[in-house]
Amino acid sequence: MNAIPREPWREPPIGLLAELTHRCPLACPYCSNPLELTARERELSTEVWLRVLEEAAALGVLQLHLSGGEPTLRTDLEAIVARARALELYSNLITAGVGVSERRLEALAKAGLDHVQLSVQDVDPEGCDRIGGFKGSLARKVAFARAVRALGLPLTLNAVVHRHNLDRLERFVELALELEADRLEVAHVQYYGWALANRAALMPTRAQLDRSVEIVKAARERYGDRLLIDFVVPDYYATHPKPCASGWGRAVILVAPDGRVLPCHAAPTIPGLDFPSVKDRPLAWIWHESPAFQRFRGFEWMQEPCRSCPRREIDFGGCRCQAMQLLGDPEATDPACSLSPHHARIRALAEAEAASAPPPFRYRRLAEPAAAVPA
Numbered sequence: 001m002n003a004i005p006r007e008p009w010r011e012p013p014i015g016l017l018a019e020l021t022h023r024c025p026l027a028c029p030y031c032s033n034p035l036e037l038t039a040r041e042r043e044l045s046t047e048v049w050l051r052v053l054e055e056a057a058a059l060g061v062l063q064l065h066l067s068g069g070e071p072t073l074r075t076d077l078e079a080i081v082a083r084a085r086a087l088e089l090y091s092n093l094i095t096a097g098v099g100v101s102e103r104r105l106e107a108l109a110k111a112g113l114d115h116v117q118l119s120v121q122d123v124d125p126e127g128c129d130r131i132g133g134f135k136g137s138l139a140r141k142v143a144f145a146r147a148v149r150a151l152g153l154p155l156t157l158n159a160v161v162h163r164h165n166l167d168r169l170e171r172f173v174e175l176a177l178e179l180e181a182d183r184l185e186v187a188h189v190q191y192y193g194w195a196l197a198n199r200a201a202l203m204p205t206r207a208q209l210d211r212s213v214e215i216v217k218a219a220r221e222r223y224g225d226r227l228l229i230d231f232v233v234p235d236y237y238a239t240h241p242k243p244c245a246s247g248w249g250r251a252v253i254l255v256a257p258d259g260r261v262l263p264c265h266a267a268p269t270i271p272g273l274d275f276p277s278v279k280d281r282p283l284a285w286i287w288h289e290s291p292a293f294q295r296f297r298g299f300e301w302m303q304e305p306c307r308s309c310p311r312r313e314i315d316f317g318g319c320r321c322q323a324m325q326l327l328g329d330p331e332a333t334d335p336a337c338s339l340s341p342h343h344a345r346i347r348a349l350a351e352a353e354a355a356s357a358p359p360p361f362r363y364r365r366l367a368e369p370a371a372a373v374p375a
């Protein structure tokens with residue numbers, strides 16, 4: 001492997017993704033959390049999280065994304081939100097919205113919460129329950145979304161789409177309009193963590209993808225003045241890779257429930273990298289100087305075709321974790337790129353999985369064997 005850059009990185013991160021807990025009432029088979037989840041006893045204390053926010057603000061972070069697992073399972077969430085407000089960090093709550101009372105939501109709003117992002121697993125009640133492994137989930141989510149809007153908080157609906165719910169994409173748009181969401185994020189599953197373990201159960205066909213592109217285009221034309229629609233395509237069918245996490249250690253800093261600091265969710269799947277903890281090191285040192293964050297900054301580590309490609313400053317060679325998990329080499333061109341010599345094989349794999357009967361889901365669960373339910 002190449003040497004890391006010697007100079008500390010100068011730019012600050014824009015966003016801090018605070019993964020407050022891995023606990024969650026849902027069990028989505030595409031969850032981006034790692035297969036080995038952090039137990040409650042190993043979660044950071046309130047005191048450490050409040051210090052992390054201080055350090056993040058001093059580092060130059062502007063946005064705080066409160067995530068998990070389900071962040072509302074932390075009873076100290078109001079204190080964390082209040083500290084974010086005091087530090088002038090824009091706070092965004094990323095939630096499944098199934099166990100949050102109106103009173104709790106009011107308390108969070110009062111503490112200074114700025115924005116809510118609600119996941120909706122499906123617009124069909126049975127489909128929603130089946131993906132999340134939680135009965136009656138859609139009705140609870142709809143009630144939660146109405147309570148968010150009644151408090152005047154901005155709302156984003158997050159729709160993760162795959163072979164089992166793509167045929168209802170138009171209804172996702174209708175639901176977002178009905179709930180007066182400001183934004184709808186239509187994100188095809190990205191295959192990391194639990195999603196990678198469930199790839200064959202989730203992979204859409206090329207025809208489903210093409211149809212989703214048409215639906216999003218039509219919805220943007222029709223409702224563009226009322227609803228902002230973001231769209232993320234599945235890597236395996238892409239022509240160019242996404243600039244994963246806006247580039248390794250460039251825009252986002254993630255603190256995991258146990259305190260490890262990461263450039264993205266999947267980074268620990270790359271062997272040989274030692275990710276420091278906020279318990280041992282200042283956030284500023286970890287961001288600017290730690291070897292793990294320096295590892296894939298700049299362009300010196302790149303192989304061809306990335307090294308001499310004009311798009312290297314746009315997508316940074318794609319995702320290091322995907323190169324690792326599909327090719328066993330974190331320095332390789334992301335095989336989602338059509339210029340990768342491995343791209344055709346990856347595309348063929350996706351097409352073969354999408355054409356086969358879906359295997360049972362492997363549900364994401366904390367500290368218990370994953371259950372198999374027919375997909």
Ligand code: SF4
Binds near residue numbers: 024030032033068070
């Ligand atoms: S993807 Fe599903 S299981 Fe994972 S944190 Fe979100 S709601 Fe919970």
Ligand code: SF4
Binds near residue numbers: 313318334340
């Ligand atoms: S060759 Fe590398 S830099 Fe060029 S488009 Fe593909 S992944 Fe991006």
